[in-house]
Amino acid sequence: MSEINYEIVKKRAINFFVHVFLILVSLSCLFPLWWAFASSLKTQATVFTDLSLFPKIPHWENYYDAWIKSNFSLYFLNSLFYTATVVIGVILIASMAAYAFSRLQFAGRNILFLVLISTMMIPIPGSIIALYVLLNKLHLIDTRLGYILPQINGGLALGIFLLKTFFDDLPKELEDSARIDGCGRFRVYWHIALPLAKPAIAVLAIFNILAVWNEYILAMLVLSNKSLMPLQRGLMVFQGSHVTQYPLLMAGIVITILPVLVIYLMLQKHIIKGITAGAVKG
Amino acid sequence: MNFQKIRHLAGNYIFVLPAFLLFATFSLYPFLKVFQLSVMSWDGISPEMTYVGLGNFKDLLLDNPVFWNSMGNALFVTVLALTAQNLLALVLAFLCDRDIRGGNIYRVIFYLPPVLSGIVVGLIWNWIYDGNYGLLNHFLGFIGLGDLSRAWLSDPKTALAAVAVIHMWKGFGWGFVILLAGLQSIPRELYEAARVDGANSWTVFRNITVPLMIPVFVLVSILTILGTMQIFDIIIATTGGGPGYHTEVPITRIVQTMVGSSQFGYACAMGVVFGVILLVVSMIQIRVSKMMRQV
Numbered sequence: 308m309s310e311i312n313y314e315i316v317k318k319r320a321i322n323f324f325v326h327v328f329l330i331l332v333s334l335s336c337l338f339p340l341w342w343a344f345a346s347s348l349k350t351q352a353t354v355f356t357d358l359s360l361f362p363k364i365p366h367w368e369n370y371y372d373a374w375i376k377s378n379f380s381l382y383f384l385n386s387l388f389y390t391a392t393v394v395i396g397v398i399l400i401a402s403m404a405a406y407a408f409s410r411l412q413f414a415g416r417n418i419l420f421l422v423l424i425s426t427m428m429i430p431i432p433g434s435i436i437a438l439y440v441l442l443n444k445l446h447l448i449d450t451r452l453g454y455i456l457p458q459i460n461g462g463l464a465l466g467i468f469l470l471k472t473f474f475d476d477l478p479k480e481l482e483d484s485a486r487i488d489g490c491g492r493f494r495v496y497w498h499i500a501l502p503l504a505k506p507a508i509a510v511l512a513i514f515n516i517l518a519v520w521n522e523y524i525l526a527m528l529v530l531s532n533k534s535l536m537p538l539q540r541g542l543m544v545f546q547g548s549h550v551t552q553y554p555l556l557m558a559g560i561v562i563t564i565l566p567v568l569v570i571y572l573m574l575q576k577h578i579i580k581g582i583t584a585g586a587v588k589g
Numbered sequence: 590m591n592f593q594k595i596r597h598l599a600g601n602y603i604f605v606l607p608a609f610l611l612f613a614t615f616s617l618y619p620f621l622k623v624f625q626l627s628v629m630s631w632d633g634i635s636p637e638m639t640y641v642g643l644g645n646f647k648d649l650l651l652d653n654p655v656f657w658n659s660m661g662n663a664l665f666v667t668v669l670a671l672t673a674q675n676l677l678a679l680v681l682a683f684l685c686d687r688d689i690r691g692g693n694i695y696r697v698i699f700y701l702p703p704v705l706s707g708i709v710v711g712l713i714w715n716w717i718y719d720g721n722y723g724l725l726n727h728f729l730g731f732i733g734l735g736d737l738s739r740a741w742l743s744d745p746k747t748a749l750a751a752v753a754v755i756h757m758w759k760g761f762g763w764g765f766v767i768l769l770a771g772l773q774s775i776p777r778e779l780y781e782a783a784r785v786d787g788a789n790s791w792t793v794f795r796n797i798t799v800p801l802m803i804p805v806f807v808l809v810s811i812l813t814i815l816g817t818m819q820i821f822d823i824i825i826a827t828t829g830g831g832p833g834y835h836t837e838v839p840i841t842r843i844v845q846t847m848v849g850s851s852q853f854g855y856a857c858a859m860g861v862v863f864g865v866i867l868l869v870v871s872m873i874q875i876r877v878s879k880m881m882r883q884v
Binding site for chain 1: 598600601602604605607608609611612614615616618619620622623626627633677681684685687689690691695696697698699700701702704705706707708709712713714716717721722724727758762763766767769770819821822825826839840843844847848853856857859860861863864867
């Protein structure tokens with residue numbers, strides 16, 4: 308009897324310390340974010356002395372100032388626009404190509420597929436230079452298109468790979484019967500294959516949303532006109548010109564994080580499934 | 590009939606045409622262009638460029654200590670990420686693999702830093718490390734270690750380590766999620782069978798968990814190396830490469846050489862050398878893992 312008790316006590320003690328450790332690590336993840344939020348509600352005068360995590364008088368007007376006076380509304384709308392266009396572009400172009408690679412016959416199909424997804428495996432840190440040179444030549448520097456097109460291209464490899472795998476596993480019967488009914492290739496793809504691929508498209512969309520929303524280096528090289536900048540670039544510009552306006556900077560950071568946070572919390576199961584499926588399989 | 594057939598075939602190509610055009614323009618062309626530019630001397634604007642052969646590479650290999658120093662800095666962060674960050678990720682994955690209560694909540698929290706941008710993370714940590722108002726100094730003062738206070742990111746002695754800590758804070762949750770998935774894909778029956786045969790925890794770990802996890806370990810290490818060597822956003826948002834060259838990394842050097850000093854050919858040579866190094870490292874890793882699996 309006493310031996311059983313000892314086992315239980317031991318197990319509970321271990322569990323207790325495990326939870327203490329996990330909670331400490333969790334706090335280290337959450338604390339900086341909460342602190343940024345708390346600081347965004349303080350004033351320039353109190354932000355360095357008032358270390359409270361729940362400011363007594365929250366200054367929500369900081370958000371108004373950041374949004375209106377410090378251009379964050381502009382950056383926010385730009386980010387929204389870039390994210391939407393890139394994600395739609397990737398989904399359309401990648402799904403069409405993936406459908407062809409999975410279902411249609413044409414010469415050079417396998418080689419073309421390998422070439423297109425090779426960018427996933429080969430690290431080419433230098434090609435950003437040549438990309439810049441190219442965009443310059445095409446007069447796409449400091450244009451929205453110059454920021455959008457390379458990012459659509461950047462999402463294609465993963466998208467084609469993911470969607471081709473999905474189409475390959477899909478039964479062909481539905482498409483066959485549609486074809487017998489006289490549907491052309493494009494209508495079969497658009498009305499049958501694409502709607503069926505919704506789960507894979509959702510995963511693809513989430514990854515691209517996060518990637519585009521968080522992108523920085525291309526925005527730094529391509530965009531120097533404030534009215535075209537996305538949030539990440541806007542944050543750096545703001546920090547560069549208003550070094551000391553911490554509450555406003557923190558408000559800008561919260562504005563930048565919030566959409567990511569909402570999407571992440573809503574779709575975290577899919578996100579985590581998405582990264583792990585690829586990783587464990589491959 | 591023939592015309593019909595050609596039309597049909599052409600239609601199939603139209604499906605891949607947009608993808609191929611984008612790929613050819615924004616991936617293939619820059620990829621090849623880098624090699625061409627790497628043997629040129631060019632300021633990026635003037636219509637003429639001078640062919641310098643392997644001059645850029647010679648200068649880079651023999652006469653550019655700043656670049657190799659930046660490589661060393663990235664390597665320092667990478668070694669820390671491979672050891673400390675991945676070890677933490679592994680320990681957390683083991684703890685959460687034991688059907689622990691609230692396991693999913695921990696997972697959601699640990700993966701939060703990885704979904705944020707390097708810029709945001711860097712800007713927040715700037716303030717934690719600040720010399721005058723930083724939280725870290727406040728905390729050190731609070732526990733009686735005020736003597737250690739400093740401006741962590743502008744002190745040459747601590748800047749690189751401070752950046753490495755930010756990078757690991759942002760990255761460990763990613764390794765954790767992949768390692769946990771790997772652990773969870775090991776069939777439970779294997780563990781039970783081993784226990785029935787009288788194996789203790791260590792033998793189970795040594796003979797079941799480790800061999801089955803090797804592919805996952807390799808994947809996590811390769812992606813950690815590739816991701817950390819190419820660190821950029823966090824550096825730009827915190828130190829910008831300073832103080833001096835103490836936190837310069839290859840990508841900051843390449844960007845600086847390009848837009849800062851307008852040496853486009855030279856920057857391309859740096860990109861080629863850096864890319865080859867990354868490729869070799871990942872190939873070695875894959876080789877080693879294959880050998881280990883055969884043993």
